[in-house]
Amino acid sequence: MxxxxxxxxxxxxxxxxxxxxxxxxxxxxxxxxxxxxxxxxxxxxxxxxxxxxxxxxxxxxxxxxxxxxxxxxxxxxxxxxxxxxxxxxxxxxxxxxxxxxxxxxxxxxxxxxxxxxxxxxxxxxxNHSGMDNSWIFEHPDRYIYTEVNPDRNFSFDTPNLSENPAGEIYLEKGYYDQSAAAEVFKLVLHQDHQTRYVYHGNDGTSMPWNDTAQLNYLxxxxxxxxxxxxxxxxxxxxxxxxxxxxxxxxxxxxxxxxxxxxxxxxxxxxxxxxxxxxxxxxxxxxxxxxxxxxxxxxxxxxxxxxxxxxxxxxxxxxxxxxxxxxxxxxxxxxxxxxxxxxxxxxxxxxxxxxxxxxxxxxxxxxxxxxxxxxxxxxxxxxxxxxxxxxxxxxxxxxxxxxxxxxxxxxxxxxxxxxxxxxxxxxxxxxxxxxxxxxxxxxRNCFSSVEHFRLYDFIQPDRTVNEDVYAFSNAGREGAFLLLFNNSAKSVGGSIHASVPQRLDPENPRARSSFLWENLGLSETSPAAFWEVSGEHDAHEEPRVMDIVHGLQLDLGPYESKVYRILPV
Missing domain, CATH: 3.20.20.80 (Glycosidases)
Structure with missing residues (x-):
């Protein structure tokens, strides 16, 4: 990068x-x-x-x-x-x-x-300016234009849209009767009596933006x-x-x-x-x-x-x-x-x-x-x-x-x-x-990739359930784990080790790591899982789990969890 x-x-x-x-x-x-x-x-x-x-x-x-x-x-x-x-x-x-x-x-x-x-x-x-931006009159060469009407079917017998005395602007009439969407508008410059057909801003995906003028980056x-x-x-x-x-x-x-x-x-x-x-x-x-x-x-x-x-x-x-x-x-x-x-x-x-x-x-x-x-x-x-x-x-x-x-x-x-x-x-x-x-x-706990790790959700038959997003991260407030089942089906399984990830920009080698080490835990210590919520119950008890062999859990349709993890 x-x-x-x-x-x-x-x-x-x-x-x-x-x-x-x-x-x-x-x-x-x-x-x-x-x-x-x-x-x-x-x-x-x-x-x-x-x-x-x-x-x-x-x-x-x-x-x-x-x-x-x-x-x-x-x-x-x-x-x-x-x-x-x-x-x-x-x-x-x-x-x-x-x-x-x-x-x-x-x-x-x-x-x-x-x-x-x-x-x-x-x-x-x-990409473009308003079609009556001062540049269109003072610096018309900054735009993509042609001096000849690019389509003989285009007609500009329409009201003048310009309030600038330096020139006149005419939108193609098909825009008014909903019959066409021309790529150009007509510009008449008073100083040199020139007529130009200036292209509207356009990204090619639908109709031109008919109140704009396309700038020429050549x-x-x-x-x-x-x-x-x-x-x-x-x-x-x-x-x-x-x-x-x-x-x-x-x-x-x-x-x-x-x-x-x-x-x-x-x-x-x-x-x-x-x-x-x-x-x-x-x-x-x-x-x-x-x-x-x-x-x-x-x-x-x-x-x-x-x-x-x-x-x-x-x-x-x-x-x-x-x-x-x-x-x-x-x-x-x-x-x-x-x-x-x-x-x-x-x-x-x-x-x-x-x-x-x-x-x-x-x-x-x-x-x-x-x-x-x-x-x-x-x-x-x-x-x-x-x-x-x-x-x-x-x-x-x-x-x-x-x-x-x-x-x-x-x-x-x-x-x-x-x-x-x-x-x-x-x-x-x-x-x-x-x-x-x-x-x-x-947000400081989630915005960086330094401690970000992604996990596969392993089902009982040892296959990966691709519908479950599971990742951990950490910051000043501790370590966190998110799980989200983005499907209409209930799922069950476990997460254990992160997917391979390149950790050093100077070294192309990728490595996996265990969930417990990514959460800042020791291999032998259980962990307290507090679900992050804005409505904390003073008597709420965390889930205490031993995750040395991974975290086992079930998720309902579209269910999500965000846990803050602390060592016990």
């Missing part, structure tokens, strides 16, 4: 627990909760910050704090959505939104969070300008989430926008702009993200970068780029679909090669782009088993907006208020407080 940026192995970063909030939705919900209008960040009640911190949250990611594109909002109004906001990811400029209180309110809120041990997190969207001026913007924001925020980071890797940027002759999976109409590998390498000789990492190490060394990365690029970002943290969508998908053999195999392969990679993963059960966790995992044993695993795995746990409260609505990026008048589910909140909160408050 690329081991530069050792600052991000420091305790504050290693033990980070991140909560995401859709900013405008959150303010609306807080207004209802506190029965007073809360419209700006500086008006958020202190009680709310205290409650977030008490749950073990140490990072708050606010979605949608930047100045948004007026053209984006105008498009939505022309769609008939009079109350819609511009999209949070169609950014006019990276300055705090005026209606959230602007720079002063943001700085005050950031200081209040920091006083409670919470680091504020912002988004950046380096242009060194574009790379320099975006890098400077990232550095500027990084000097103001301790954590930045990089949206759709995988689209700017050289491999995928070429595939999407400058495909080789005869290639497939490119953005429609871009086959006319084919480049050979040599031509592309000459124009984009280095990975942009590697440049970002190097520059921030010099100019903003205490800012943590989180890459939203899919398409099997996670290992590339960690090993080749040295990215600080990277999305691990496999965690959510495999647990949800109960592909337990595959995910346990994936974990084993990492432990054999480079266990420290686990510390770089961002694990989650939902994100703003996914259905709420309750709609995917439910609200009973399966969810809380996955949630306890989320809280106990090395890496960075990410909690979604409303996940703790059991909210069921998925919020759009262009809405100012929730559609559903949801209230926190008291049972779900209670169960989070009982089963999840205590684990997050002891």
């Amino acid at each position: 690329n081991r530069q940026n050792l600052e991000f192995d420091a305790a504050w970063a290693r033990n980070l627990v991140l909560l995401v909030k859709n900013t405008y939705i959150w303010l609306e919900q807080l207004s209802r909760k506190y029965r007073t209008r809360i419209a700006s960040l500086d008006q958020i009640p202190e009680e709310e910050i205290v409650e977030i911190a008490a749950r073990g949250i140490t990072g708050l990611w606010l979605v949608g704090i930047w100045q948004r594109s007026p053209a984006s909002r105008k498009i939505k109004q022309l769609y008939g959505r009079a109350d819609a906001l511009a999209s949070a990811y169609s950014i006019l400029q990276y300055t705090p939104a005026d209606d959230l209180g602007g720079e002063a309110a943001l700085q005050l809120f950031q200081r209040r969070l920091a006083a409670k041990g919470i680091a504020l997190t912002c988004d950046m969207v380096p 242009n060194p001026e574009t790379r320099r300008a975006v890098l400077e913007e990232i550095v500027r924001v990084a000097q103001q925020f301790p954590i930045i989430r990089l949206d759709a980071a995988m689209t700017l890797t050289r491999k995928h940027f070429k595939r999407l926008w400058f495909p080789a002759a005869g290639a497939d999976q490119f953005i429609p109409t871009r086959d006319a702009f084919s480049l050979s590998d040599d031509e592309f390498d000459r124009l984009m000789p280095h990975e942009f993200w590697a440049e970002v990492i190097r520059e921030l190490a010099l100019k903003a060394p205490r800012t943590l970068l989180i890459a939203e990365a899919f398409w099997l690029t996670e290992h590339f970002f960690i090993n080749r780029i040295g990215m600080h943290r990277v999305y691990n969508s496999s965690f959510m998908h495999h647990l949800l679909n109960e592909n337990n053999r595959e995910y346990r195999g994936y974990l084993k392969s990492i432990l054999l090669k480079d266990p420290a990679m686990l510390e770089r993963f961002v694990n989650f059960l939902t994100t703003p782009d996914e259905l709420p966790a309750i709609l995917q995992f439910g609200s009973s044993a399966k969810y809380f088993g996955a949630g306890r695993m989320l809280a106990c795995m090395p890496g960075l746990p990410l909690f979604g907006h409303g996940q703790w409260e059991g909210y069921r609505e998925q919020y759009g990026m262009d809405v100012s208020h929730p559609t559903l008048a949801e209230e926190p589910d008291p049972v779900i909140v209670r169960d989070h407080d009982r089963w999840i909160r205590p684990l997050l408050q002891m």
